Amino acid sequence: MLTRKQLEVQERRTLAPFGLKAADSRGRVHREGEHPYRTCFQRDHDRIIHSTAFRRLEYKTQVFVTHEGDYYRTRLTHTLEVAQIAETIARTLRLNVDLAKSIALAHDLGHGPFGHSGEDALRDLMKGHGGFDHNLQALRIVDLLEERYPTFPGLNLTWEVREGLNKHRVPLHLSLEAQVVDVADEIAYDHHDLDDGITSGLIREEELQGIPIWRRVHREVKKRFPDIRPEVRKYQIIRRLIDLRVTDLLRESERRIRKRGIRRPSDAQSVRERIIAFGPEMERLRAPLKRFLNTRLYHHYHVVRMADKAQRLLSALFETYLRKPEQLPDTTRNRLGKEEIHRVICDYIAGMTDRYAMEEYRKLFHPFERV
């Protein structure tokens, strides 16, 4: 049987000198004994997967609201894609895979229902009451809102995973593993949004010919497989696009590690530039794709209508609870004495899935619905 101690020794042998070792963790806020056969980061990984907030990601919107179809990404499948890309990058650079995966699995826990429009709504509603930011909300969840242990609130994650979630405050001084997750997030959503955008019919493949990197890969795939179905061609293009980005990222990051003389994990946090980054050519190539997604998908009238509806729905819920907090369930009401009412309502709404928020709206506003 492999023990934790042996795993820690293995890490020292196999990780790069600049990879963060579990044995060097700064530990947890509340003291706990170590596990016999899991490292601290492996344990965090498991705690996140077993949390309520993680399960709810299944019914939270990425771009398409969950009831719009079963084929699109949800926050859960997005999170799994981010974790997978982060794992590949971390393993290849000999960084700590367990740490990178834990940060990836937790990185979107703080999102409320209805994606970014939900976040905008909560931010507006919380103006003057401490605001709302999904990165900080993820920390609130793992530090405070998950109730699992009798002796402390939250999941009591390691300092390194918590710091990786705190990119709102420390965008420049992230560990290499946290930087990996940040870029993996972007690689994942650029490509799966492209994929979902085409599947939904909101984006037509012909429109993409104006994007140089798409045009190039499209031509390659067409030449190699002239007779494949458009559906299969789309996947072939997208998998190559992801591969191009990841490969470029690995080369450039390795170059920066050498150039900057990164030898220990802390070295990466003291330089002023990101170490995990794309090269200049890829920086140029990805810009037109991002612009395209922004104008043609994220601001497609269909997406905007859904987003606006979501905002009205969340505002209506928020104001209803605020006017008469007795309508909140007991577990939420119990927190009213301890925290400001706006924060309590915000936490409650942020924890909702799309589906739950819509059901709740129906219950509160449709006269013939059971409450």
Ligand code: MG
């Ligand atoms: Mg994300």
